[in-house]
Amino acid sequence: MNDMRIVERTVDTHDVKIDAKDVNVHYGTSHALKGVSVAIPDKTVTAFIGPSGCGKSTFLRCLNRMNDTIASCRVDGLIALDGEDIYDRRVDPVQLRAKVGMVFQKPNPFPKSIYDNVSYGPKIHGLTRNKAELDEIVESCLKKAALWNEVKDRLHSPGTGLSGGQQQRLCIARAIATSPEVLLMDEPCSALDPIATAQVEELIDELRSSFSVVIVTHSMQQAARVSQRTAFFHLGNLVEYGETGQIFTSPQDPRTESYISGRIG
Amino acid sequence: MSVLLLLAVMAAIGAAGYIFCRGRVMAQVGGNPRELHSLPGYYGWNGAIMATLPALAVMVVWLIAQPLILESRVVSHLPEATAAEPAARKLAMADIRRVASGLDLAVAGGAIPAQDVATISPGEVRARLGTVGVALGSDVTPETLAAAITWRDQARSGLIGRSVVVILVALAGLAYALMATKPDFRARNRVEKVVLGGLIAASTVAILTTVGIVASMLSESFEFFGMYPWTEFFFGVTWSPNFSGGSTFGFLPLLWGTLYITLVAMLVAVPLGLFAAIYLAEYASPRARSVIKPLIEVIAGIPTVVFGIFALITVGPFLRDWLAQPLGLGNSGSSVMTAGIVIGILNIPYISSLSDDIINAVPQSLRDGSFGLGATKSETVRQVVLPAALPGIVGAGLMATSRAIGETMIVVMGAGAAAKLSLNPFEAMTTMTVKIVGQLTGDTDFGSPETLVAFALGMTLFVITLCLNILALYVVRKYREQYE
Numbered sequence: 138m139n140d141m142r143i144v145e146r147t148v149d150t151h152d153v154k155i156d157a158k159d160v161n162v163h164y165g166t167s168h169a170l171k172g173v174s175v176a177i178p179d180k181t182v183t184a185f186i187g188p189s190g191c192g193k194s195t196f197l198r199c200l201n202r203m204n205d206t207i208a209s210c211r212v213d214g215l216i217a218l219d220g221e222d223i224y225d226r227r228v229d230p231v232q233l234r235a236k237v238g239m240v241f242q243k244p245n246p247f248p249k250s251i252y253d254n255v256s257y258g259p260k261i262h263g264l265t266r267n268k269a270e271l272d273e274i275v276e277s278c279l280k281k282a283a284l285w286n287e288v289k290d291r292l293h294s295p296g297t298g299l300s301g302g303q304q305q306r307l308c309i310a311r312a313i314a315t316s317p318e319v320l321l322m323d324e325p326c327s328a329l330d331p332i333a334t335a336q337v338e339e340l341i342d343e344l345r346s347s348f349s350v351v352i353v354t355h356s357m358q359q360a361a362r363v364s365q366r367t368a369f370f371h372l373g374n375l376v377e378y379g380e381t382g383q384i385f386t387s388p389q390d391p392r393t394e395s396y397i398s399g400r401i402g
Numbered sequence: 403m404s405v406l407l408l409l410a411v412m413a414a415i416g417a418a419g420y421i422f423c424r425g426r427v428m429a430q431v432g433g434n435p436r437e438l439h440s441l442p443g444y445y446g447w448n449g450a451i452m453a454t455l456p457a458l459a460v461m462v463v464w465l466i467a468q469p470l471i472l473e474s475r476v477v478s479h480l481p482e483a484t485a486a487e488p489a490a491r492k493l494a495m496a497d498i499r500r501v502a503s504g505l506d507l508a509v510a511g512g513a514i515p516a517q518d519v520a521t522i523s524p525g526e527v528r529a530r531l532g533t534v535g536v537a538l539g540s541d542v543t544p545e546t547l548a549a550a551i552t553w554r555d556q557a558r559s560g561l562i563g564r565s566v567v568v569i570l571v572a573l574a575g576l577a578y579a580l581m582a583t584k585p586d587f588r589a590r591n592r593v594e595k596v597v598l599g600g601l602i603a604a605s606t607v608a609i610l611t612t613v614g615i616v617a618s619m620l621s622e623s624f625e626f627f628g629m630y631p632w633t634e635f636f637f638g639v640t641w642s643p644n645f646s647g648g649s650t651f652g653f654l655p656l657l658w659g660t661l662y663i664t665l666v667a668m669l670v671a672v673p674l675g676l677f678a679a680i681y682l683a684e685y686a687s688p689r690a691r692s693v694i695k696p697l698i699e700v701i702a703g704i705p706t707v708v709f710g711i712f713a714l715i716t717v718g719p720f721l722r723d724w725l726a727q728p729l730g731l732g733n734s735g736s737s738v739m740t741a742g743i744v745i746g747i748l749n750i751p752y753i754s755s756l757s758d759d760i761i762n763a764v765p766q767s768l769r770d771g772s773f774g775l776g777a778t779k780s781e782t783v784r785q786v787v788l789p790a791a792l793p794g795i796v797g798a799g800l801m802a803t804s805r806a807i808g809e810t811m812i813v814v815m816g817a818g819a820a821a822k823l824s825l826n827p828f829e830a831m832t833t834m835t836v837k838i839v840g841q842l843t844g845d846t847d848f849g850s851p852e853t854l855v856a857f858a859l860g861m862t863l864f865v866i867t868l869c870l871n872i873l874a875l876y877v878v879r880k881y882r883e884q885y886e
């Protein structure tokens with residue numbers, strides 16, 4: 138009991154980074170997300186779990202307004218980043234996405250060299266003053282994404298020539314190179330081997346010290362290992378959201394219980 | 403039996419082949435297709451192919467060979483002198499054919515009873531044929547008539563022979579297919595081999611046509627270079643053909659005119675077409691797109707001669723009055739600028755349409771990746787979409803370039819027909835294609851250098867566009883290697 142309270146207090150000391158209230162998403166006439174309210178704290182890793190098609194990616198894409206690019210998609214409700222409504226008319230979605238970076242479910246490196254892939258964001262946002270600084274960012278991001286050793290000799294060969302798992306790590310490096318405040322990761326490890334997965338998990342843990350990470354995953358173990366908070370989605374509803382430990386050990390909702398035990402057991 | 407009827411008979415035999423072979427193999431396995439190597443339909447198709455394909459080949463060979471054989475048979479009727487001289491022989495043969503087909507018509511129309519054909523007198527042939535609408539230029543000589551009668555007889559027996567042989571081959575093919583039809587016969591592989599052959603044949607046709615065109619132009623070009631030194635052709639700077647002799651064929655003014663006009667055209671077409679494509683593919687709403695795209699493509703449907711009129715009466719005078727004269731660059735309505743701009747406009751829809759398709763083919767996930775990093779739409783287009791689409795866009799540009807190089811009508815009406823070497827874009831110049839037309843129209847004698855130079859120009863044009871295409875391939879491949 139005591140333990141529980143301590144953990145809760147450490148979480149409470151962090152500010153809420155993203156506050157979503159009663160978010161509904163429609164794709165045309167289909168209702169994909171139904172009244173989801175989540176408060177994502179700063180400097181934590183939040184995991185979204187749930188069966189396929191339950192709306193995890195959809196909700197993730199709401200957080201950086203990537204759904205704007207889908208013509209049929211309509212988002213209602215309130216999503217605030219640092220207390221400011223991100224769907225407000227004054228907010229520039231482009232600037233928002235620079236602050237809320239994203240790694241996609243499928244690796245999508247640009248048809249450019251590895252170096253250019255990673256330096257894309259810093260160049261666009263003018264984060265560096267000279268080539269040396271850019272080189273440094275590229276190197277450190279590739280190292281954080283556990284890719285440096287594999288590509289350091291061929292930084293100028295095409296990123297599309299890497300293997301699927303290497304491409305995904307390249308996309309992670311590319312996303313962290315813009316130094317976002319929030320990083321959204323949609324199943325970042327689904328194409329990775331256990332070693333690379335461990336490295337990425339280590340990276341996620343490291344990133345937590347400077348910003349908040351939201352990760353969608355199908356692996357219960359991964360959610361348990363890397364996240365402090367977990368949200369369980371089912372058929373477009375947010376069923377349960379809370380401490381990762383509590384979700385996995387004593388879920389309140391029978392649906393959460395059966396999903397977790399079904400997967401783990 | 404006419405060719406059409408024969409084809410119908412072959413089709414019927416083919417259909418029978420399908421049904422018999424399929425039925426036979428199904429009977430052999432007692433109606434259980436699992437015991438077959440291939441699906442029952444493949445055995446049927448094998449039967450149909452074996453029945454029709456060899457027969458078709460025989461028919462084609464026969465169609466080509468029969469006139470040649472007939473010609474060699476009737477040539478004995480002709481006087482020695484005519485038979486020995488190729489040109490005279492060709493003319494005589496044409497006469498014989500005309501008389502023979504006239505006799506056929508006359509018999510069919512009832513003007514000459516069939517049994518009288520062999521005994522008809524040369525004097526009355528012309529009048530008799532006139533009654534069925536076959537007009538002959540002169541009276542028919544006895545030799546021609548005799549030859550025509552032989553031709554007709556032989557052609558008729560040839561016709562019967564053709565039908566018999568073709569049908570026999572078809573039936574033999576059918577029988578062979580039926581014998582080969584067994585459950586473990588690899589009908590699927592056989593049918594697919596035939597399909598493969600068809601695909602190869604289709605691509606060969608295109609290649610052979612190119613080879614044929616090049617070969618015919620090569621021989622004429624060599625003839626030209628036999629009469630006119632090639633150094634003076636390729637390095638000469640004056641073009642003044644003179645049909646009464648003493649011509650100089652300096653090719654450089656034409657090359658310059660061609661390249662200059664094409665350059666202007668591409669400077670107009672590539673940016674406008676590409677920007678239109680980017681707007682359509684990336685920015686336009688579906689509704690705007692559904693209106694604008696067809697409107698742009700309307701341009702492609704306008705005949706080039708109409709564009710020529712536009713160049714002649716609108717663009718030319720406008721450029722002359724508002725640019726050339728105020729700037730003191732001349733006072734000619736026909737100019738490189740006029741033709742280049744109009745050809746450029748003509749090419750906008752090609753570039754925009756092709757580029758639009760290519761840009762649309764760039765996966766959405768790449769755009770998402772760029773947006774997800776906080777890039778704006780235009781940064782995404784410039785740095786991700788266009789580089790990914792570049793090989794296709796280069797291809798579209800080169801296609802348009804080839805079209806611009808080959809354009810003739812607009813050049814005649816917009817830039818004139820004077821071969822000139824000048825840097826001033828407001829001066830009248832002309833291109834190779836215009837001069838090819840010019841040298842081949844009117845009174846042409848295919849032995850004089852004035853006419854043959856057209857083939858040398860055509861050959862050179864072909865080589866230029868070929869080099870352009872090779873360059874395009876090289877660029878595209880180099881780019882691909884870098885990014886794939």
Ligand SMILES: Nc1ncnc2c1ncn2[C@@H]1O[C@H](COP(=O)(O)OP(=O)(O)OP(=O)(O)O)[C@@H](O)[C@H]1O
Binds near residue numbers: 169189192
């Ligand atoms: N672009 C779209 N257009 C229409 N419907 C969509 C679109 N994207 C997602 N959907 C629908 O929204 C629902 C939620 O999809 P979403 O991609 O969020 O699922 P997910 O939880 O990420 O699943 P997975 O674990 O398989 O990735 C699904 O029913 C899907 O069919």
Ligand SMILES: [Mg+2]
Binds near residue numbers: 242
């Ligand atoms: Mg998903």
